[in-house]
Amino acid sequence: MARTLASIQRIVSMDPIPGADKIMHAGVLGWKCITAIDNGLKIGDLVIYIEIDSRVPPIPQFAFLEKRHYKVKTIKMRGVYSQGLIMPPKDFPTILGYEEGKDVTDILGITKIDTYEPGECSFGNKEQHPLDRFLCKFKIYRKLRPYILRKKERGWPSEIPHTDETRVQALWGTLQGVLQLDKKWYITVKVDGQSGTYYYKKRFFGKDFFGIYSRELRKKEGDNSNWAQIATKYRIREELKRFCEHHGVKSVWIQGEIAGPGIQKNKDHFTEKKFFIFNVYVPEEKKYVGPDGMVSFCEYHKMEMVPLISRKISLKDKTIDDLVEMSKGPSEWSKDDLREGIVIRELEDMSLNRISFKIVNPEFLLKYGC
Missing domain, CATH: 3.30.470.30 (DNA ligase/mRNA capping enzyme)
Structure with missing residues (x-):
């Protein structure tokens, strides 16, 4: 079964970040994510939660991640960790109305960041055909x-x-x-x-x-x-x-x-x-x-x-x-x-x-x- 990388979840906590007046620390499931106050999100709201180790598609809604090659990774700001990304569903009309817990990984085109090591794609140097070794780069x-x-x-x-x-x-x-x-x-x-x-x-x-x-x-x-x-x-x-x-x-x-x-x-x-x-x-x-x-x-x-x-x-x-x-x-x-x-x-x-x-x-x- 494919891993769920993006799903509809509910904000369970919203904490201020010391010394920061434009961002908050939102809790989703057991994760903590930094979100902009301007998003207007509050406890109880349904949001799209995207896990770390994910890559989002290059669409306007994710333009702010372009410099990070559209990767969702762990970051640290003002002394707190942010693990994942939360987005308001209203920014994605195709998923409006979906219930809490719904997997939207495929719908949004979210993929897992692929970390490839040559040794993972072989049966050993004596067994692997050169063409197979080359194609494994893709x-x-x-x-x-x-x-x-x-x-x-x-x-x-x-x-x-x-x-x-x-x-x-x-x-x-x-x-x-x-x-x-x-x-x-x-x-x-x-x-x-x-x-x-x-x-x-x-x-x-x-x-x-x-x-x-x-x-x-x-x-x-x-x-x-x-x-x-x-x-x-x-x-x-x-x-x-x-x-x-x-x-x-x-x-x-x-x-x-x-x-x-x-x-x-x-x-x-x-x-x-x-x-x-x-x-x-x-x-x-x-x-x-x-x-x-x-x-x-x-x-x-x-x-x-x-x-x-x-x-x-x-x-x-x-x-x-x-x-x-x-x-x-x-x-x-x-x-x-x-x-x-x-x-x-x-x-x-x-x-x-x-x-x-x-x-x-x-x-x-x-x-x-x-």
């Missing part, structure tokens, strides 16, 4: 490529969820009530890299199954892609088989982030590619392994886990500002740099339906132009 080809490839190459197991976490601001309307139930949560660092999933399944007949996956595609074992290199470096096939034999189960999958040279500008200055595990799931038990279990898993199998900030914490009475503040801080590997953010996951429910969300450090977004 966004439209990268979008169509998974459908052009053979099913064998692009198949993602239906039983495994993708690794994208939803930002806390987008969930805030429903999350507030959940937090008041005083559930327990655990918190890990969000690593800035490439998502990787590794799946081992024992078969009664024939060779055991081992799958390597990027965010969308299956990768070939033994080639030169980042995902295959990690599988070799950490002996992932062998270790997952070992796990299954030791625990008497037939299958297991792990998910994590690949970081290092040539990946997302290697902001943490790693000297080699590393794999940081954030999910271990055992299908037969229908549950994820908890944080203590993941620590033991990584120690036993000589792998690395995303840094664990808190093993058990209550978030009752926390505000959105409190949670955003928790995301801030230096990188765990480079104290002169900033961490990307944190991921919070439910501790008491380890099923596939558990609640989890990410909080991206606004200082990180501001520094790296996100």
Whole structure:
């Protein structure tokens, strides 16, 4: 399902900004956006909310973003952050009358800012055809490529969820009530890299199954892609088989982030590619392994886990500002740099339906132009 980048939302707060008499700080969902007082917006008004990481079309209504190449990014003015863009619906006659929550991404022609790294669009230097490598420079080809490839190459197991976490601001309307139930949560660092999933399944007949996956595609074992290199470096096939034999189960999958040279500008200055595990799931038990279990898993199998900030914490009475503040801080590997953010996951429910969300450090977004 495509990500909702623009939707009809209601202003829930409107706060003055110290020292500023022409702008206000408006709250939409869990986001805070700077808006001009001249817009005449007030609490309770319906507006078009456009998320950060979006690109708006070059039409007169967005002419003020021309110098920013029509990109919606995190900005900071008068000491406050603005994450997203709010616009009065009256400026867009085609969506007048739409109800709160309506996705207007396609109607307005909003697209996601595409950040392409060569390694994301390959099966390894030995496998990728030069023409395919060249065409991968173009966004439209990268979008169509998974459908052009053979099913064998692009198949993602239906039983495994993708690794994208939803930002806390987008969930805030429903999350507030959940937090008041005083559930327990655990918190890990969000690593800035490439998502990787590794799946081992024992078969009664024939060779055991081992799958390597990027965010969308299956990768070939033994080639030169980042995902295959990690599988070799950490002996992932062998270790997952070992796990299954030791625990008497037939299958297991792990998910994590690949970081290092040539990946997302290697902001943490790693000297080699590393794999940081954030999910271990055992299908037969229908549950994820908890944080203590993941620590033991990584120690036993000589792998690395995303840094664990808190093993058990209550978030009752926390505000959105409190949670955003928790995301801030230096990188765990480079104290002169900033961490990307944190991921919070439910501790008491380890099923596939558990609640989890990410909080991206606004200082990180501001520094790296996100």
